[in-house]
Amino acid sequence: MKRIIPMWIAIIGGFAMMLSSFVPLAESAGEVFADIFNVVAAIAFVLGAGSLAKQHLEKLSRREAGWGYSVVTLGSFIVTLFIGMFKIGVHPNPNFPQAAYSGSNDAEGSAWSWIYEYMLTPLTSTMFALLAFFVASAAFRAFRAKNTEAILLLVTAFIMLLGRTFAGVVLTGWFPEWASGLRLENFSIYIMQVFNTAGNRAIMIGIALGVAATGLRILFGIDRSWLGGGEA
Amino acid sequence: MRITHMIPRWIATSPSCKLVAIFVLMFACCTNVLAVETNKGVIEASAQDIAAQNTIAHPHVATENIFTKDVLAHNEPAQDTTASLIEPVNAVAGASPAVANATPTTTPVRPWFNSKKTALFLWIVFIGAAVTVSVWLAHSGRPIRIRRIAALEAVDNAVGRATEMGRSILFVPGIQDMDNIQTVAGLTMLGRVAKTAAEYDATIEVPTCRSLVMEAARDTVRASYLSVGRADGFSIDRITYITDDQFGYVAHVVGSMVREKPATCFYMGYFAAESLIFSETGNAIGAIQIAGTAESSQLPFFVAACDYTLIGEEFFAASAYLSGEPAQLGTLRGQDIGKFAVGVFITLGALAATILVIAPNAPIISALLGGLQKVLGG
Numbered sequence: 001m002k003r004i005i006p007m008w009i010a011i012i013g014g015f016a017m018m019l020s021s022f023v024p025l026a027e028s029a030g031e032v033f034a035d036i037f038n039v040v041a042a043i044a045f046v047l048g049a050g051s052l053a054k055q056h057l058e059k060l061s062r063r064e065a066g067w068g069y070s071v072v073t074l075g076s077f078i079v080t081l082f083i084g085m086f087k088i089g090v091h092p093n094p095n096f097p098q099a100a101y102s103g104s105n106d107a108e109g110s111a112w113s114w115i116y117e118y119m120l121t122p123l124t125s126t127m128f129a130l131l132a133f134f135v136a137s138a139a140f141r142a143f144r145a146k147n148t149e150a151i152l153l154l155v156t157a158f159i160m161l162l163g164r165t166f167a168g169v170v171l172t173g174w175f176p177e178w179a180s181g182l183r184l185e186n187f188s189i190y191i192m193q194v195f196n197t198a199g200n201r202a203i204m205i206g207i208a209l210g211v212a213a214t215g216l217r218i219l220f221g222i223d224r225s226w227l228g229g230g231e232a
Numbered sequence: 233m234r235i236t237h238m239i240p241r242w243i244a245t246s247p248s249c250k251l252v253a254i255f256v257l258m259f260a261c262c263t264n265v266l267a268v269e270t271n272k273g274v275i276e277a278s279a280q281d282i283a284a285q286n287t288i289a290h291p292h293v294a295t296e297n298i299f300t301k302d303v304l305a306h307n308e309p310a311q312d313t314t315a316s317l318i319e320p321v322n323a324v325a326g327a328s329p330a331v332a333n334a335t336p337t338t339t340p341v342r343p344w345f346n347s348k349k350t351a352l353f354l355w356i357v358f359i360g361a362a363v364t365v366s367v368w369l370a371h372s373g374r375p376i377r378i379r380r381i382a383a384l385e386a387v388d389n390a391v392g393r394a395t396e397m398g399r400s401i402l403f404v405p406g407i408q409d410m411d412n413i414q415t416v417a418g419l420t421m422l423g424r425v426a427k428t429a430a431e432y433d434a435t436i437e438v439p440t441c442r443s444l445v446m447e448a449a450r451d452t453v454r455a456s457y458l459s460v461g462r463a464d465g466f467s468i469d470r471i472t473y474i475t476d477d478q479f480g481y482v483a484h485v486v487g488s489m490v491r492e493k494p495a496t497c498f499y500m501g502y503f504a505a506e507s508l509i510f511s512e513t514g515n516a517i518g519a520i521q522i523a524g525t526a527e528s529s530q531l532p533f534f535v536a537a538c539d540y541t542l543i544g545e546e547f548f549a550a551s552a553y554l555s556g557e558p559a560q561l562g563t564l565r566g567q568d569i570g571k572f573a574v575g576v577f578i579t580l581g582a583l584a585a586t587i588l589v590i591a592p593n594a595p596i597i598s599a600l601l602g603g604l605q606k607v608l609g610g
Contacts, residue, residue, distance in 0.1 A: 003455075022353050024342050037411055041444050048443025048473035055472050066491060120477070127479035131505060134512040141515075142536040200528055203544045205574055207526045210548030211413050212359050213567040217552065218416065222367070222559050225423035225452075225551050 007221055014219045052077070083111045156191060163188025351607060358573070363566030370562035378564055383522050383540035384553050390520045391428045394495035400435040401425070402494040404485060404510060406501020406525070407441040407478055410448055413548075414526050418501035419445075419452050420551035421524065425498060426456035430465055438471040439488065441481045446473040482506040486513045499523040499538070500547070503530045511537035524550060577604055 013033050020030025056070035082088070089111035093102035105112040145151045162168040168184030175183050181190065217223035370376050394401045403425060405418040422438065429436045436453065440446040450471045457466035474484045486509060489497070497514040499507070499521070507523075507530040514521045515537050523534035524542030534541045542550055545567065552560035584601040587594060 018356075022346055022349055023344055024346055025344050034411075041409060041442070044443035044447055046443075048446055051443075051446060051473045052475075055469065058469070069487075123483075124477070124479040127482055127509070128505060130509060134508045138508060138512055138533065138536045203528050203531070206543075206545035206571065207528070207548070209359065209567050209570045209574070210526070210545035212356065212570070213363055213563045214413060214417055214548045214551075216360055216363050217560065217563050222563065223420060223551055223555075225420040225555065 003224065007224065011219055011221065014215065049077075080112070080115060083115065088112070089114070159184060159191060160188050163191075355570075359566065359570040362569040363563045366565035366569065367559050367562035370558035370565070376558065376561045376565055378553060378561055381542070381546055381549070381553055383524070383542045383546065384550055386520075386522060386540050387425060387554065388428055390496040390498075390522060391425065391432055391434055393520055394429075395432040395434040397495040399493060399495035400437050401429055401496045401498070402485075402489065402514075402519075403436055403438045403498045403500070405438065405440060405445055405449060406499075406503055407481060407506065408502040409442045410444045412502050414502040415442075415445060417526075417548050417551070418524070419448055421498070421500045421547075421554075422449060423452045423456050424551060424554045426453040427460055430457045430460045430462040433462070433465060436470060437488075437492075437494065439474050439481070439485050440472065441474060441476060441478075443473050446471060478504065478506065482509055485510065489513050489517055489519075493517045494519055497521045499525070499534070500542075500550075501525065503527055503534075508533040508537060514538070577608055580604060581608070 013036075016026070016029045016033050019026045020028075020033075053074065056074050059070045060067050060074070084105055087101055087103065087105060087110070089109065090101070090103035090105060090107060091109065092098070092100055093104075096102040103110070107113060139157075143150070143154045143157055145154050162171065163184040163186075168188065172183045172185075180186055214223070366376075391401060403422055405422060406412070406415050408415050410416065426436055428434075438446075438449050438453065440449055450468055453471060454463075454466050454468075457463055474481045489510075490513065494517075497510070497519045499510055500523070503510075503525050504527070507525070507527075511521055511523065511534055521538040522540045522542075523538040524547035525531065525534065526544050526547055528544070531541065531543055535543075549564050549567070552564050555561075581601065581604045584597050584604065587597045588601060591597070
């Protein structure tokens with residue numbers, strides 16, 4: 001029964017979503033299922049928060065390695081929850097000045113907004129900035145000319161790097177008009193428009209067919225591995 | 233309960249049922265298209281009558297445009313022209329009183345099929361039929377040869393390596409929710425990996441970015457452990473929710489990778505900028521890494537940094553490939569038939585377009601190109 005019900009939900013929901021795409025009268029059915037999904041996701045969020053708290057409280061009580069991180073996580077979680085729920089520092093909405101809680105957490109000057117602006121955003125930016133170093137190290141490994149494919153990749157990468165900067169214009173800008181297609185800035189555009197687009201479209205067509213086949217496998221109940229596999 | 237138990241099994245195992253379902257769908261599609269065309273004809277006929285009267289008051293109102301939203305916008309600028317699905321039966325509403333009096337009705341009619349998506353619908357029916365026939369052939373005992381996918385052949389070895397090293401396996405199911413097909417495909421893969429991990433008695437850790445994915449992953453892994461009789465080896469605490477925030481999640485996973493040094497890392501699902509952060513960290517700790525995604529912008533990063541990468545359609549084929557079941561392998565054959573058909577149409581289209589450049593006045597080629605554009609939904 002624990003597999004039958006989810007499978008039927010997937011089958012009915014999947015067909016309803018498919019129908020809503022082609023039958024304008026059934027558009028609302030698709031919206032209903034999207035709403036149901038949002039409600040279920042919101043309920044699951046409570047489970048997620050519970051799991052997070054449990055995980056870190058256990059770590060804390062056992063004094064496992066790195067328990068200090070758990071203190072920071074739980075402390076941040078509780079403080080942000082408290083500030084968000086009680087709207088600390090939020091000014092009342094000008095339309096309802098008498099109601100202290102009528103303002104929005106997003107409004108400028110609120111404690112929640114301050115946390116978002118001055119704590120979360122810099123932290124996420126820091127993580128994102130790591131990408132620059134990772135790109136460099138990945139490129140260093142990928143561009144080693146160890147075989148024919150790697151050499152092709154290396155040459156293409158150099159054309160693209162030079163063609164997208166002023167260096168390309170400086171190096172090949174003197175090419176005569178009849179050979180303008182070989183100028184690095186033009187050649188890099190050609191690579192992007194022809195080779196890259198062709199390869200990308202081939203992958204996209206494969207993905208689209210893969211999505212369709214996966215959808216059919218799940219809708220017909222042929223693939224039940226997302227339910228743990230086996231017979232229903 | 234018995235009926236609800238039997239029907240899905242029948243649908244899942246009986247190829248004839250699926251064939252019937254597909255043909256019913258095809259029949260519905262054909263009648264649908266016919267109905268739309270008939271409806272269009274009736275409306276066009278009445279539109280001609282209206283336009284005949286319009287020629288007196290508004291000669292510029294063209295008959296052939298009456299089926300489109302453009303006429304509505306032309307006669308009534310304030311009308312919402314984005315409401316393309318509401319067909320304007322009274323296309324001249326808002327015109328002069330003389331025209332308005334000649335109009336038979338003012339109620340907008342909503343068609344029951346979006347005729348703009350007919351080509352897409354027919355493609356889905358075609359691929360569905362190809363998949364069904366392939367499944368039926370596979371059930372009838374015809375052998376299906378699938379090309380070797382190195383990344384999937386490496387799954388058992390990767391799990392075995394983690395077992396031998398006494399370290400854990402990390403499985404990252406992407407950063408999207410269950411409404412994303414890539415997450416679903418990632419969880420189907422998780423089911424297979426967890427089954428192998430349960431057989432080998434390896435530890436699998438699944439940090440998730442969405443609560444619903446955590447719940448689904450727990451059910452999937454639990455069922456995998458149960459299916460190999462290792463229910464005692466399953467621990468719910470190894471499948472955890474971290475945060476919805478993209479880089480908060482990345483910080484946790486990367487930190488955990490550096491501290492616990494998993495021997496094998498799987499990245500299966502939707503990924504954005506974090507793809508390279510995960511895979512480079514995994515590379516730095518010496519883990520064997522297998523990735524799979526349908527995000528074409530992230531594929532180069534995975535290819536550069538991981539040992540094996542499932543590119544696009546391979547990712548969606550993974551579950552069927554690993555199962556080895558004829559029914560599932562049949563769906564891959566159906567997928568290939570669809571790919572072949574698309575390839576044929578693209579080749580024909582490219583040839584036709586090239587010939588038209590050389591000989592612009594070739595009516596047959598021009599008609600062929602127009603037909604191909606319609607078939608491909610262009």
